[in-house]
Amino acid sequence: MRFSRPHLLAFISLFAFCASSLMISGCASAPRAAVTAPINSISELPAIYRSRIFLELGRSLSFAPNSFRVSTYLTQVLSRMYWDIASRNFFVQLVDSPSVSNEPFIWIVIEDGGFIDSRLLRKMESENELASLLAFATERSLTAGYQLRFIQEIFRPDIDWYRVRSYIEDEDEEAIRKAIDRVYLSGYDVRGMLRVLDWIPEKNLGRNDHLREIVRKKIASLAPLVNPVIRTPDYYIYAKDWMTP
Numbered sequence: 001m002r003f004s005r006p007h008l009l010a011f012i013s014l015f016a017f018c019a020s021s022l023m024i025s026g027c028a029s030a031p032r033a034a035v036t037a038p039i040n041s042i043s044e045l046p047a048i049y050r051s052r053i054f055l056e057l058g059r060s061l062s063f064a065p066n067s068f069r070v071s072t073y074l075t076q077v078l079s080r081m082y083w084d085i086a087s088r089n090f091f092v093q094l095v096d097s098p099s100v101s102n103e104p105f106i107w108i109v110i111e112d113g114g115f116i117d118s119r120l121l122r123k124m125e126s127e128n129e130l131a132s133l134l135a136f137a138t139e140r141s142l143t144a145g146y147q148l149r150f151i152q153e154i155f156r157p158d159i160d161w162y163r164v165r166s167y168i169e170d171e172d173e174e175a176i177r178k179a180i181d182r183v184y185l186s187g188y189d190v191r192g193m194l195r196v197l198d199w200i201p202e203k204n205l206g207r208n209d210h211l212r213e214i215v216r217k218k219i220a221s222l223a224p225l226v227n228p229v230i231r232t233p234d235y236y237i238y239a240k241d242w243m244t245p
Contacts, residue, residue: 064096073238081182108137121242127235128192139175189228
């Protein structure tokens with residue numbers, strides 16, 4: 001079997017992370033690498049610390065069929081919007097197994113990568129919806145509150161990634177405004193964000209109606225794009241890989 005360069009980078013990155021964690025008394029143990037200065041953002045953490053949550057979560061998930069093929073496409077979409085801060089080894093992985101709560105989920109940390117549940121992709125009808133979902137999840141991970149929870153959790157001997165993902169209302173409002181900017185500047189039709197809010201469960205997101213109003217006002221403040229992107233040829237190629245349960 002032949003692998004493309006993005007696939008090889010993903011394998012190498014994951015192997016390096018796990019090997020490093022195993023050398024420091026096991027993947028489930030707290031790393032012992034010295035941190036001598038205050039940590040204010042995830043990007044300031046040594047990679048061995050950041051990898052712990054991905055390793056813990058990844059061990060409980062199963063990768064979807066054609067996962068590397070689709071993951072390459074998902075990574076390309078996200079990199080189109082976050083070309084300025086996404087790391088070279090960043091990779092979004094498609095998974096099939098449910099979360100503990102059995103609800104579809106997405107989790108992105110721009111410094112390292114992320115996971116997206118195939119059940120979420122099956123709800124989408126266009127690439128601009130996908131871009132909106134990826135941008136919203138990414139901007140959530142960039143809020144100050146999320147960064148603080150991630151840093152606090154990473155030093156615990158027993159990581160609970162649900163504590164990291166316990167978003168609050170102000171973070172969602174900040175994240176959705178910034179996500180729309182990323183989607184818009186990348187040439188996508190920003191109306192895809194409204195549909196994303198339509199199918200994210202209220203209990204997952206909180207005040208959906210309030211967020212929809214924020215989205216509508218934000219969209220109204222933007223100059224209309226000429227031929228905004230709704231679907232690209234790649235979307236039609238890869239969407240069939242996740243549409244079949």
